[in-house]
Amino acid sequence: MKHLVKGQGFGAVIGVVLMLAVFSLIDASGWWTAQTMSNVIHYTAILGILAMGQALVIMTKEIDLSVGSVYGLAGIAFIMLQPALGVAGAILAALMIAAAIGVLQGYAVVRGGLPSMIVTLGGLFTVRGIIYVWTGGSVKAFPEEARNAFVTRLFGGEILGLEAAVFWMLAVAAMLNLVLWATRFGNHVLATGGSAESADSRGVLTGRVKIVTFMLCSVLAGFAGILTLADQPQTHVTIGDLMELEAISAAVIGGCLLSGGRGSLTGAVLGAFIITSFRYELIALGAPSSWFITFVGVVLIVAVIFNQKLARMAGHSV
Amino acid sequence: MKIAKPLAAAAVLATTALSGSLAAAQESDDSYRFVMVSHIGSNDPNMAWLTLSMDEFTKRYPNVQTEYISTNQYSIQELVRLLEQAIATRPDGIAVPIVSSDALEGPLRKAIESGIPVVAFNIADPRPKDERIPYLTYVGGDEYLTGQELGKYALEQAEAGEIPMPERVVCASHDSAHQGLKARCAGMKEVMEAAGAEFEELFIGAEPATARNTMQSYLQANPDTNYIFTVAPWSAPWAWGVANDMGLDPDVDDKGMTIITVDASPAALEGIKAGHVLASSSQGFWLQGYAPMEWLYWYHELGYTPQSDILTGPTVITADAIDHWETMVRKVFGDVYDEQNTW
Structure with a gap:
């Protein structure tokens, strides 16, 4: 039991099991349908990719508030650059823009010694401002031939009846889990967040580790934006608005502790699943959809308390 | 009756503005300078409706100089700053949207007391006439009527068998605090509930993926x-996309889902043209630039003060008149028209 509890995503697993049990009791016929599952899993995939990036940053004891704006900017870049660069070129350019933002923010945090909350809050506003300026505050069309291009369908189409985003999320999760749990870099990420001084003394380049995680976080946010727009290429200046809060919530519900050094990528995806599922169920139960944000706040607080208790049970000092 | 009066006033106004009457008035020796202080900045293609109509006005009344000043920031403070700057230049008239009666009341009352006539456009002061800012009149749309007229049109089409009769209507709103959007929903609600349909307002937010997820959840829970x-x-293409993905046959025909939207914008017009959207509405933006200038002019020249608000809309846009609307909106939007077609 103790071994199971030690898993950082254990709290999220319990959350999912409880949630499914309750939903089955109150709304089995509405919840357990192929359409509901498809809807919930599709959005979980998008939010899950954002949440995994956020989880990596939180594991290093930092936070990234700019992911919603970066998600939006990369998506907008994909649409706006497509006429000049083609679909593949636009995707690459959008990811490079996202990576550059991540590196810049990471550099400001590490080299400037600034709190990541302030740096990325600045990033959130700056990037949102760029979206306004670039789009002129308006929506932009994506040509029909670009929508039907193979690369667009690869990211936004369907595979075996499921949205491509779901497979991309699974691929990203597998790859990042491998990196986190089976490579030196993954070890360094956890060491940096656990105790930067101790990690420094053992030769871990904690600054570089943090910059790389900020970059990964931005790239994943950008990638999620591209997946969204490849599926439904309808932009708006508000694209990604408040998604940073959902991503952080998903990561925290999934077992990431803001004190760093502990977290779970799978837990972050499960956190995204919980958030998305509750959005559906609240609407299904007839609650005003604006209650959703209240729910996220309550679950977030409950999850933090629960995850801290679990961590203490597992012998961690948090 | 309450509605007929301002609509009639708008009709008369439109006729006189566009047909060439009152030609004698333009022979006046007096010259004037009117300023429109607007929340619709150059980043919003709708600005062109206002600036083009003001250009038309100055061609017709060459003794009037008009100025359009606006902010690209969605900020009431910035609008108040622009308004105060405009008042300081002592113009002969001001047209301004009452985006916040609290924020604009002080400077506007001072301007009116100092003898500068003011016309509200696009957004009225929502308070009763004896409590509101004492502007000459309001020239603009009526959001409640927008929902109501679109609802009536949909019912006519349903009764004619062109689309299904409404069973449950959802009003998808991106801003739960926006009084104008709430009024649109309320107008639609009145018509639909009277026809026996269920009605619900759904806050979808303005983030596209979240909005689609919310709409999809609602449609699954309320089949x-x-x-x-x-x-x-x-948000009309978002709604259509969700319904289409769910196999709900959202195109305009006698089965499945029916989608209705607002505005004479490229997304709305192209949606109607493609058979995805039943109808949209225009709030008469062109008149909202022209008519405030005329009333300011007539106030100076003839001493006229309109006794009711002047409604410039809604005009229901349907497939029958889509070519006319497309031609007109293309002229105003230019190349941006195709860029904004997100279908």
């Missing part, structure tokens, strides 16, 4: 929904 009213034109 009897067969009308979606999006209170912004850019």
Whole structure:
């Protein structure tokens, strides 16, 4: 039991099991349908990719508030650059823009010694401002031939009846889990967040580790934006608005502790699943959809308390 | 009756503005300078409706100089700053949207007391006439009527067998605090509930993926929904996309889902043209630039003060008149028209 509890995503697993049990009791016929599952899993995939990036940053004891704006900017870049660069070129350019933002923010945090909350809050506003300026505050069309291009369908189409985003999320999760749990870099990420001084003394380049995680976080946010727009290429200046809060919530519900050094990528995806599922169920139960944000706040607080208790049970000092 | 009066005033106004009457008035020796202080900045293509109509006005009344000043920031403070700057230049008249009666009351009352006539456009002071800012008149649309007229049109089409009768109507709103959007939903609600349909307002937010997820969740939980009213034109393609993905046959025909939206924007017009959207509405933006200038002019020249608000809309836009609307909106939007077609 103790071994199971030690898993950082254990709290999220319990959350999912409880949630499914309750939903089955109150709304089995509405919840357990192929359409509901498809809807919930599709959005979980998008939010899950954002949440995994956020989880990596939180594991290093930092936070990234700019992911919603970066998600939006990369998506907008994909649409706006497509006429000049083609679909593949636009995707690459959008990811490079996202990576550059991540590196810049990471550099400001590490080299400037600034709190990541302030740096990325600045990033959130700056990037949102760029979206306004670039789009002129308006929506932009994506040509029909670009929508039907193979690369667009690869990211936004369907595979075996499921949205491509779901497979991309699974691929990203597998790859990042491998990196986190089976490579030196993954070890360094956890060491940096656990105790930067101790990690420094053992030769871990904690600054570089943090910059790389900020970059990964931005790239994943950008990638999620591209997946969204490849599926439904309808932009708006508000694209990604408040998604940073959902991503952080998903990561925290999934077992990431803001004190760093502990977290779970799978837990972050499960956190995204919980958030998305509750959005559906609240609407299904007839609650005003604006209650959703209240729910996220309550679950977030409950999850933090629960995850801290679990961590203490597992012998961690948090 | 309450509605007929301002609509009639708008009709008369439009006729006189566009047909060439009152020609004698333009022979006046007096010259004037009118300023429109606007929240619609150069980043919003709708600005062109206002600036083009003001250009038309100055061609017709060459003794009047008009100025359009606006902010690209969605900021009431910035609008108040622009308004105060405009008042300081002592113009002969000001047209301004009452985006916040609290914020604009002080400077506007001072301007009016100092003898500068003011016309509200696009957004009225919502308070009763004896409590509101004492401007000459309001020239603009009526959001409640927008929902109501679109609802009536949909019912006519349903009764004619062109689309299904409404069973459950969802009003998809991106801003739960926006009084104008709430009024649009309320107008639609009155008509639909009177026709025996269920009605619900759904806050979808303005983030596209979240909005789609919210709409999809609602449609799954409420499978009897067969009308979606999006209170912004850019969310109509989102609604259609969700319904289409769910196999709900959202095109305009006698089965499945029916989508209704607002605005004479490229997304709305192209949606109607493609058979995805039943109808949209225009709030008469062109008149909202022209008519405030004329009333300011007539106030100076003839001493006229309108006794009611002047409604410039809604005009229901349907497939029958889509070519006319497309031609007109293309002239105003230019190349941006195609860029904004997100279908």
